[in-house]
Amino acid sequence: MPNATVLVVDDEPLIRWSLVNRLKEDGYRTVEAGTASEAVSHHRDGVDLVLLDYHLPDANGLQVLKQIKDTDPDTLVIVLTANTEVGVAVEAMKSGAFHYANKPFDLDEIMLLVEKALETTQLRREVRVLRARQAQPYGPGSIVGQSEPIKAVRALLEKIGVSPASTVLLTGESGSGKDLAAKVIHYSSARASKPFMNITCSALPETLLESELFGHERGAYTGADRLKHGLIESADGGTVFLDEIGEMVPLLQAKLLRFLEEKSFKRVGGSQDIKVDVRVIASTNRSLQEEVKKGHFREDLFYRLNVLSVVLPPLRERRGDVPMLINHYVDIFNTEFRKKIRGVSPTAMAALQAYPWRGNVRELRNAVERAMLLAEGNELTELHFPMLTVSDTDLSTGMGLPPEGINLEALERSLVVQALERSGWNQTKAATLLGLNRDQIRYRIEKFELHKPTA
Ligand SMILES: Nc1ncnc2c1ncn2[C@@H]1O[C@H](COP(=O)(O)OP(=O)(O)OP(=O)(O)O)[C@@H](O)[C@H]1O
Numbered sequence: 001m002p003n004a005t006v007l008v009v010d011d012e013p014l015i016r017w018s019l020v021n022r023l024k025e026d027g028y029r030t031v032e033a034g035t036a037s038e039a040v041s042h043h044r045d046g047v048d049l050v051l052l053d054y055h056l057p058d059a060n061g062l063q064v065l066k067q068i069k070d071t072d073p074d075t076l077v078i079v080l081t082a083n084t085e086v087g088v089a090v091e092a093m094k095s096g097a098f099h100y101a102n103k104p105f106d107l108d109e110i111m112l113l114v115e116k117a118l119e120t121t122q123l124r125r126e127v128r129v130l131r132a133r134q135a136q137p138y139g140p141g142s143i144v145g146q147s148e149p150i151k152a153v154r155a156l157l158e159k160i161g162v163s164p165a166s167t168v169l170l171t172g173e174s175g176s177g178k179d180l181a182a183k184v185i186h187y188s189s190a191r192a193s194k195p196f197m198n199i200t201c202s203a204l205p206e207t208l209l210e211s212e213l214f215g216h217e218r219g220a221y222t223g224a225d226r227l228k229h230g231l232i233e234s235a236d237g238g239t240v241f242l243d244e245i246g247e248m249v250p251l252l253q254a255k256l257l258r259f260l261e262e263k264s265f266k267r268v269g270g271s272q273d274i275k276v277d278v279r280v281i282a283s284t285n286r287s288l289q290e291e292v293k294k295g296h297f298r299e300d301l302f303y304r305l306n307v308l309s310v311v312l313p314p315l316r317e318r319r320g321d322v323p324m325l326i327n328h329y330v331d332i333f334n335t336e337f338r339k340k341i342r343g344v345s346p347t348a349m350a351a352l353q354a355y356p357w358r359g360n361v362r363e364l365r366n367a368v369e370r371a372m373l374l375a376e377g378n379e380l381t382e383l384h385f386p387m388l389t390v391s392d393t394d395l396s397t398g399m400g401l402p403p404e405g406i407n408l409e410a411l412e413r414s415l416v417v418q419a420l421e422r423s424g425w426n427q428t429k430a431a432t433l434l435g436l437n438r439d440q441i442r443y444r445i446e447k448f449e450l451h452k453p454t455a
């Protein structure tokens with residue numbers, strides 16, 4: 001870490017001198033303190049790392065350590081102790097020291113510790129900046145709309161965010177904002193600085209999904225050559241978002257239910273109970289009640305998840321929000337594409353408001369994106385929204401079933417290939433052409449073993 005500042009605290013000038021000298025040689029900035037009170041006051045001026053002697057004239061090192069940690073828990077401290085004082089080293093580590101070093105010390109060893117500590121500080125800071133940047137777009141205000149149903153959803157999500165509720169179920173049609181809602185809950189909660197982990201239950205085969213979620217012990221099965229921490233464990237303190245929960249197989253449903261009830265689980269092949277504190281948000285675009293009736297989904301898990309449920313309304317049930325959403329995306333794509341489009345003509349806006357939006361906000365966003373890419377002037381009109389002129393009936397009659405029948409798999413494969421070719425293998429764009437989401441097209445690319453042709 002170039003230019004890092006290290007605070008050296010020791011009451012013996014000679015020891016301070018040798019540490020400071022070496023630190024400067026290695027390119028660090030240094031600050032010195034001979035007493036505990038000096039140390040605490042220098043720390044407040046901002047330092048990256050503290051080398052802290054245990055024996056100080058006005059207090060002991062552990063007291064200083066505590067004060068430093070109270071001011072800034074991210075400051076790393078290396079405690080220097082006489083090698084006869086094993087108890088001190090242990091106490092220091094328990095109180096949050098990064099490491100300890102025995103006196104008399106070897107300067108090379110200290111420098112290695114310093115380097116390692118500063119790497120850790122750097123990483124912690126990076127994570128904090130990235131998390132904050134990630135959280136920004138997911139405030140409650142990121143849910144656009146002023147209709148009554150969406151206002152109710154926004155209020156409910158905020159309430160859930162700050163509540164201690166440990167499970168939440170999000171339902172709603174594809175593209176209605178379940179992913180967005182999950183992030184709003186997470187980032188408006190006290191868990192915001194902890195991980196948000198996301199997995200799509202339909203994207204992985206059963207055994208893989210199990211070990212992704214719960215992890216596995218070394219040797220749990222062939223190929224498991226090392227211990228793996230699962231998503232749930234890695235998300236400790238944060239949120240796990242289980243997308244498309246309706247696709248989870250019954251065996252895993254049972255394991256998930258046990259986890260939700262006991263707040264602990266075992267890794268695959270493990271016997272130890274692992275306790276974690278995570279909020280589980282599950283989402284589905286199917287009716288779980290229907291799946292329960294058909295015997296595909298466990299009733300007990302359904303009830304456990306359904307305690308707190310949020311239904312994202314389809315866009316056609318809140319048509320009043322269409323103009324606001326369209327203008328929202330016009331602003332976004334104006335910035336992204338460096339265009340200066342003022343908006344949508346009144347007749348086009350009326351048609352867009354009447355349009356059924358089966359793909360909900362995702363479809364709307366994609367429609368605006370495409371329109372803005374094509375538009376030459378400074379206003380969008382019906383001409384820029386082809387779906388306003390091609391009706392669904394044209395589509396269904398155009399694809400009538402021939403008398404001899406068809407091979408549905410082959411047709412599906414061919415349509416996926418055409419969409420990928422037309423979009424230059426941009427999966428998001430190809431998915432839009434087919435009315436799918438990214439996971440759904442990825443699933444098909446894998447199923448049909450499609451590969452982007454090398455140029
Ligand atoms: N109310 C809203 N305001 C602004 N943007 C929204 C809103 N609802 C959804 N979006 C945006 O629409 C797109 C689709 O939403 P999202 O991915 O959350 O849908 P989903 O319900 O998870 O869909 P699927 O079931 O297909 O996974 C995203 O770009 C999201 O940011």
Ligand SMILES: [Mg+2]
Pocket residue numbers: 178179243
């Ligand atoms: Mg989703």
